[in-house]
Amino acid sequence: MQPPSLQRTIALLVASGLALALAACRTEISDRAPATPPTPAAGTSKAALQTPSVASQSAAAPTPAPATPPSVFPPGRELALFDGKTLKGWRVTDFAGAAPVHIEAAFHGNDPAIVLDQGIMTGITWSNDLPRQNYEISMEAMRVSGGDFFCGLTFPVGKDPCSFIVGGWGGGVVGLSSVDSEDAAHNETTKYMKFENGRWYRVRVRVTPEAIQAWIDDEAMVNLKLQDRTLSIRVEVEPSKPLGISTWSTTGALRNLRLRTLAAP
Structure with a gap:
């Protein structure tokens, strides 16, 4: 039979090992799980929920043609x-x-x-x-x-x-x-x-x-x-x-x- 002090030491070591193992498992599970997107505010449009690149592309207007500069020498000058x-x-x-x-x-x-x-x-x-x-x-x-x-x-x-x-x-x-x-x-x-x-x-x-x-x-x-x-x-x-x-x-x-x-x- 082991002395009581040795039994307590073994019990503490076992408990500590279980705690560390449990913490490691939780960390691995957290890393693998997909991030939960934030809940959009009420009234947020569909375009606002797109990624920035998509939203900017869909919102971009066509580039206007350059304006014709006025003549430097209009008639009658x-x-x-x-x-x-x-x-x-x-x-x-x-x-x-x-x-x-x-x-x-x-x-x-x-x-x-x-x-x-x-x-x-x-x-x-x-x-x-x-x-x-x-x-x-x-x-x-x-x-x-x-x-x-x-x-x-x-x-x-x-x-x-x-x-x-x-x-x-x-x-x-x-x-x-x-x-x-x-x-x-x-x-x-x-x-x-x-x-x-x-x-x-x-x-x-x-x-x-x-x-x-x-x-x-x-x-x-x-x-x-x-x-x-x-x-x-x-x-x-x-x-x-x-x-x-x-x-x-x-x-x-x-x-x-x-x-x-x-x-x-």
Whole structure:
């Protein structure tokens, strides 16, 4: 027979072993059992009970098509190209032999003007956006001194450039350079006009897909239909693209420069 103390020790060990075994069994059963989802609140919708990925997929709306941005140059818009104080929007054209360009606040005692001093070729080139069809450019131009063109306006006609020459080839030629590879002195737009130094002339050019038109002091000078025509510019004025104004061996002045967009025909 075992002593009572030994019997009590054995009983305690057996009881402890049974307790540990029971706890281990409970833990294993708990790990294997599926988690019980929380009870939804009253009134919860079926969509709300879905998993987040499913719910977000079912709730996602189709991506809308990108909106068409408004036109930068809607018909009828008029833009001043000279603020009377600075060359904002312009840069001095990098012509070989160019003279300085400056602004006079009261040119000849009157309105502010951009003055292109006499060099071999001097000019300014527009550095901002501009339309390439259905627009009209107008300005006042003066030959201050010299004897050649005082307004060589280079402008875009769609993807092609063209120039309207005022007072070229010794002082009196007006026309477009170039049409079918012929410059302003040798194509159907060629005209002759006497210009006085120190006088302002109103110059206006209109561009549409069908034609180029030009006026000096409201007198029609050019009306060129563009079907089956090739437009280009002389290599000397390439730096004026897409829009620029230049002079040749002449001091010129410019004021009241404006651009107006036109409705498509």
